[in-house]
Amino acid sequence: MSNIHILGFPRVGAQRELKWALESYWAGQSSLSDLQRTGQQLRLGQWQRQLDAGLDLLTVGDFAYYDHLLNASYLFGHLPARARSAGEPLEQIFAAARGRSASACCGHAAEMTKWFDTNYHYLVPECAAADEFTLQPDLLLDEVRAARSLGKPLKVVVPGPLTYLWLGRSVDGANRLNLLSRLLPVYSELFALLKCEGVDWVQLDEPVLGLDLPADWRQAFEPAYHSLRKNGVQLLLTTYFSPLADNLTLAFSLPVDGVHLDLVSAPEELAPALDRLGPYKVLSLGVIDGRNIWRADLNALRERLVPVAERLGSRLWLGSSCSLLHVPYDVAAETQLPHDLQHWLAYAWQKVDELVLLGASLADAGVTSSPRWIAQAQALVSRRTSSAVHKSAVKQRAAAAASAQWQRKQSYAGRLALQQAALRLPQLPTTTIGSFPQTPEIRQLRRRFKQGELSLPAYEAGLEKEITHCIRVQEQIGLDVLVHGEAERNDMVEYFGEQLDGIASTANGWVQSYGSRCVKPPVIFGDIERPSAMTVRWAAFAQSQSERWVKGMLTGPVTILKWSFVRDDQPWSATAYQIAAVLRDEVQDLEAAGIRIIQVDEPALREALPLRRVEHARYLDWAVNSFRYAVTGVADETQIHTHMCYADFDDILPAIQAMDADVITLETARSAARLLHTLRNETYRNGIGPGVYDIHSPNVPSVEAMETLLTESLQVVPLANLWVNPDCGLKTRRWQEVIPALENMVTAAQRLRETLKTPA
Numbered sequence: 001m002s003n004i005h006i007l008g009f010p011r012v013g014a015q016r017e018l019k020w021a022l023e024s025y026w027a028g029q030s031s032l033s034d035l036q037r038t039g040q041q042l043r044l045g046q047w048q049r050q051l052d053a054g055l056d057l058l059t060v061g062d063f064a065y066y067d068h069l070l071n072a073s074y075l076f077g078h079l080p081a082r083a084r085s086a087g088e089p090l091e092q093i094f095a096a097a098r099g100r101s102a103s104a105c106c107g108h109a110a111e112m113t114k115w116f117d118t119n120y121h122y123l124v125p126e127c128a129a130a131d132e133f134t135l136q137p138d139l140l141l142d143e144v145r146a147a148r149s150l151g152k153p154l155k156v157v158v159p160g161p162l163t164y165l166w167l168g169r170s171v172d173g174a175n176r177l178n179l180l181s182r183l184l185p186v187y188s189e190l191f192a193l194l195k196c197e198g199v200d201w202v203q204l205d206e207p208v209l210g211l212d213l214p215a216d217w218r219q220a221f222e223p224a225y226h227s228l229r230k231n232g233v234q235l236l237l238t239t240y241f242s243p244l245a246d247n248l249t250l251a252f253s254l255p256v257d258g259v260h261l262d263l264v265s266a267p268e269e270l271a272p273a274l275d276r277l278g279p280y281k282v283l284s285l286g287v288i289d290g291r292n293i294w295r296a297d298l299n300a301l302r303e304r305l306v307p308v309a310e311r312l313g314s315r316l317w318l319g320s321s322c323s324l325l326h327v328p329y330d331v332a333a334e335t336q337l338p339h340d341l342q343h344w345l346a347y348a349w350q351k352v353d354e355l356v357l358l359g360a361s362l363a364d365a366g367v368t369s370s371p372r373w374i375a376q377a378q379a380l381v382s383r384r385t386s387s388a389v390h391k392s393a394v395k396q397r398a399a400a401a402a403s404a405q406w407q408r409k410q411s412y413a414g415r416l417a418l419q420q421a422a423l424r425l426p427q428l429p430t431t432t433i434g435s436f437p438q439t440p441e442i443r444q445l446r447r448r449f450k451q452g453e454l455s456l457p458a459y460e461a462g463l464e465k466e467i468t469h470c471i472r473v474q475e476q477i478g479l480d481v482l483v484h485g486e487a488e489r490n491d492m493v494e495y496f497g498e499q500l501d502g503i504a505s506t507a508n509g510w511v512q513s514y515g516s517r518c519v520k521p522p523v524i525f526g527d528i529e530r531p532s533a534m535t536v537r538w539a540a541f542a543q544s545q546s547e548r549w550v551k552g553m554l555t556g557p558v559t560i561l562k563w564s565f566v567r568d569d570q571p572w573s574a575t576a577y578q579i580a581a582v583l584r585d586e587v588q589d590l591e592a593a594g595i596r597i598i599q600v601d602e603p604a605l606r607e608a609l610p611l612r613r614v615e616h617a618r619y620l621d622w623a624v625n626s627f628r629y630a631v632t633g634v635a636d637e638t639q640i641h642t643h644m645c646y647a648d649f650d651d652i653l654p655a656i657q658a659m660d661a662d663v664i665t666l667e668t669a670r671s672a673a674r675l676l677h678t679l680r681n682e683t684y685r686n687g688i689g690p691g692v693y694d695i696h697s698p699n700v701p702s703v704e705a706m707e708t709l710l711t712e713s714l715q716v717v718p719l720a721n722l723w724v725n726p727d728c729g730l731k732t733r734r735w736q737e738v739i740p741a742l743e744n745m746v747t748a749a750q751r752l753r754e755t756l757k758t759p760a
């Protein structure tokens with residue numbers, strides 16, 4: 001009998017119970033023990049249901065009140081020093097994550113960044129040369145003991161030592177790898193302790209084995225893992241998210257008791273893995289996709305697994321490809337999905353069921369004639385043949401788009417001259433990134449309309465009032481290129497998803513983003529069509545309210561893909577060109593409606609970069625060309641902008657140049673030096689607006705600070721190309737902060753224009 005297991009489960013709760021409990025505790029409305037009770041109940045309920053569903057091995061240690069990597073920092077006695085005085089263990093964890101504890105401010109919050117190429121954010125471990133580690137097992141042991149009471153074999157999840165250090169950041173420039181020899185004894189101590197607690201397996205997550213690791217990091221694995229063996233407890237080395245490639249041999253040579261492979265990311269690695277497995281190790285195959293929501297093709301999987309099961313017997317384990325953290329809880333909670341979508345989807349609970357069913361079918365072929373097996377197979381056929389999914393005209397248009405290289409008619413220099421003549425903007429034109437504060441009134445307006453309390457005319461009148469207000473404020477501030485403010489958008493991806501055929505919104509598809517924050521990604525299930533224009537009404541209305549130019553605002557193909565659940569029955573590039581096609585139509589409609597400046601945001605372009613370098617060029621090729629397909633259907637007089645939310649784009653600057661937007665606005669306020677350094681080494685030839693106002697902070701930046709940033713930018717950007725703008729959209733800020741900040745920004749631009757007029 002093989003083990004059926006998962007690498008981890010969501011923790012926020014099917015009704016987001018943990019979110020509400022956390023936020024209530026942080027707001028001082030409930031006690032720490034109330035919060036802990038919620039956590040305990042969630043865990044216990046989930047374990048029980050996993051056992052009821054038929055999992056053989058209980059996975060423990062995947063729970064976190066805030067973040068699993070932060071839990072590991074606590075476990076290793078490695079929280080930032082500023083958080084350690086916050087009292088109770090959970091208080092220390094919150095202090096590190098949020099920069100404040102229940103009673104006091106604890107310096108700044110730890111840095112947060114994306115967990116590999118997912119949309120989950122972890123808290124970055126802070127590493128310094130003098131760091132020491134001490135085992136603090138209390139929180140983990142509480143979980144282990146609670147799980148043990150259920151009387152089943154236990155597997156405890158811990159990030160592997162190399163992954164833990166790799167994901168950290170050195171605060172003093174010291175090499176993080178030098179900390180390994182001090183960290184390993186803590187692991188040994190932990191394993192010995194877990195053995196005494198009756199734990200059978202430890203799942204050591206080493207997803208960094210799927211990255212292009214520097215040689216010294218690769219070489220560190222062997223000695224590290226040799227020092228970890230002989231602690232009694234059995235070790236399962238888990239890898240996920242990308243092919244192991246050149247690390248495959250290494251992974252299988254380590255002295256562990258089993259290796260987990262993500263067969264969803266790297267189906268081709270099964271054969272080489274079997275070659276390297278040896279006579280004793282367990283091979284755990286991640287066959288059910290842990291980060292997407294499509295029902296699995298059980299027949300195809302079974303066919304593939306039968307010979308493996310014959311060969312390995314109980315040494316074959318079946319698992320989710322990665323932790324189920326990245327998918328929502330239960331499709332049964334979705335009641336309003338279009339078409340047959342409900343039957344095509346598998347959330348976390350359905351994935352557990354799929355695993356158990358698949359496992360059962362390996363032991364007993366009779367399972368394949370069970371009603372559940374047959375229903376699953378039928379759902380797949382219905383998805384494969386659905387006319388809501390497959391539209392040949394859409395596929396043909398996207399294929400044609402993909403087979404051409406898209407370009408504006410003239411080069412940037414030629415377009416710039418035409419645009420200057422047509423738009424007549426001043427030097428150092430000022431603008432914003434698109435959204436303005438989303439006030440409670442705006443949210444209420446949208447909510448009431450959605451719930452049917454407000455008629456369409458009343459809703460539209462409400463939005464027009466908001467837009468008019470937003471335009472008036474921008475005129476008073478003296479901005480050159482205005483925006484309508486995005487009051488109609490709840491979210492820059494969801495808004496487009498709601499209007500496009502082939503994309504569905506879910507009612508309950510919540511996934512943790514960080515801490516108590518969850519997102520509800522749209523589901524791209526079919527070929528994409530635009531029943532009608534999506535933004536023209538609001539852009540045109542805004543333009544009718546002002547003599548100044550109003551910039552139209554769209555979200556680009558990569559960002560829509562990256563922040564959605566994407567269909568898995570065709571390559572991402574095919575779906576990207578379909579999105580680009582509807583955007584191209586929208587861009588042309590905006591132009592026809594008199595909008596002369598159009599921005600297509602691509603904040604996710606950098607984060608969608610594949611984990612492995614060999615795949616970068618292919619990705620960037622379709623990412624850039626699909627963007628160009630979206631924006632090249634307009635006259636050269638029409639100015640195309642894009643926006644990205646980061647400054648560390650050194651590695652993709654050539655791709656950004658190749659997008660050939662007339663203007664790009666970027667985040668820089670926190671890392672201006674870095675962007676300017678990049679631009680000094682490698683020129684960017686088109687228009688560029690390094691953000692001078694850090695919108696992530698409530699602070700109002702001074703005129704002088706912004707003028708200085710602009711002056712520095714002029715050393716690396718020609719005057720004719722430099723734009724003046726904030727870092728990002730203003731939707732999370734309040735009007736009281738935004739108005740003075742933008743006034744200062746406009747003053748900074750005006751002062752600099754004056755300075756430039758007077759010869760030095």
Ligand code: GLN
Binds near residue numbers: 433492
């Ligand atoms: N236009 C969007 C806004 O202003 C861009 C947001 C983003 O870059 N994430 O909100």
Ligand code: ZN
Binds near residue numbers: 645
């Ligand atoms: Zn942004």
